[in-house]
Amino acid sequence: GAGVSQSPSNKVTEKGKDVELRCDPISGHTALYWYRQRLGQGLEFLIYFQGNSAPDKSGLPSDRFSAERTGESVSTLTIQRTQQEDSAVYLCASSLAGGMNTEAFFGQGTRLTVV
Amino acid sequence: AQSVTQLDSHVSVSEGTPVLLRCNYSSSYSPSLFWYVQHPNKGLQLLLKYTSAATLVKGINGFEAEFKKSETSFHLTKPSAHMSDAAEYFCVVSPNDYKLSFGAGTTVTVRA
Numbered sequence: 001g002a003g004v005s006q007s008p009s010n011k012v013t014e015k016g017k018d019v020e021l022r023c024d025p026i027s028g029h030t031a032l033y034w035y036r037q038r039l040g041q042g043l044e045f046l047i048y049f050q051g052n053s054a055p056d057k058s059g060l061p062s063d064r065f066s067a068e069r070t071g072e073s074v075s076t077l078t079i080q081r082t083q084q085e086d087s088a089v090y091l092c093a094s095s096l097a098g099g100m101n102t103e104a105f106f107g108q109g110t111r112l113t114v115v
Numbered sequence: 116a117q118s119v120t121q122l123d124s125h126v127s128v129s130e131g132t133p134v135l136l137r138c139n140y141s142s143s144y145s146p147s148l149f150w151y152v153q154h155p156n157k158g159l160q161l162l163l164k165y166t167s168a169a170t171l172v173k174g175i176n177g178f179e180a181e182f183k184k185s186e187t188s189f190h191l192t193k194p195s196a197h198m199s200d201a202a203e204y205f206c207v208v209s210p211n212d213y214k215l216s217f218g219a220g221t222t223v224t225v226r227a
Contacts, residue, residue, distance in 0.1 A: 035217075041220075042217040042218055042220050043205070043215075044217075045215070091158075093159075106159040107158060108157070108158045
């Protein structure tokens with residue numbers, strides 16, 4: 001497709017289980033971002049990938065969170081031992097290149113509910 | 116460091132009347148500034164962006180925003196609200212690197 005694709009669109013998981021969220025960026029986009037949006041709040045930066053550079057993981061809230069990206073393609077965000085406070089919409093975005101002049105295109109998000 | 120403050124969490128307007136969404140930023144650099152819109156059950160969409168060219172920026176759907184460095188503001192306006200403008204609006208700042216810092220958002224409701 002032409003846009004950023006995320007799967008699944010909805011995920012309900014039991015507390016303590018691991019989950020994996022997937023993001024397919026727009027083809028050719030070297031920059032990829034993960035954000036988290038808790039109910040009624042703004043977006044919280046999690047992690048940024050740019051080409052083959054080391055990712056900026058400064059936004060990951062704990063060591064239960066990790067993300068990978070293979071080259072300039074798919075990225076997966078993994079949350080281990082999920083907690084109820086992890087419930088949120090997880091948004092992925094990609095852009096042609098990192099930096100101030102490039103528009104980030106967002107996916108529809110994955111709504112994660114931890115019960 | 117940079118941050119964004121959206122001064123109103125909720126704005127309610129009548130259809131056909133002007134809309135004003137206020138945003139103030141702080142940044143150590145000369146930032147890029149954006150407004151994004153999020154309609155219910157839809158993804159975020161870029162409305163407009165300021166990148167140190169003209170201070171008055173025109174976006175999609177009749178929206179525009181003015182960058183005022185002296186006031187560190189980037190308020191979003193539209194002369195005449197439409198029902199389809201009901202959504203969540205985010206003011207976003209990006210310094211001279213890649214991170215986007217989002218404001219908390221302003222929910223716009225439009226009364227018929």
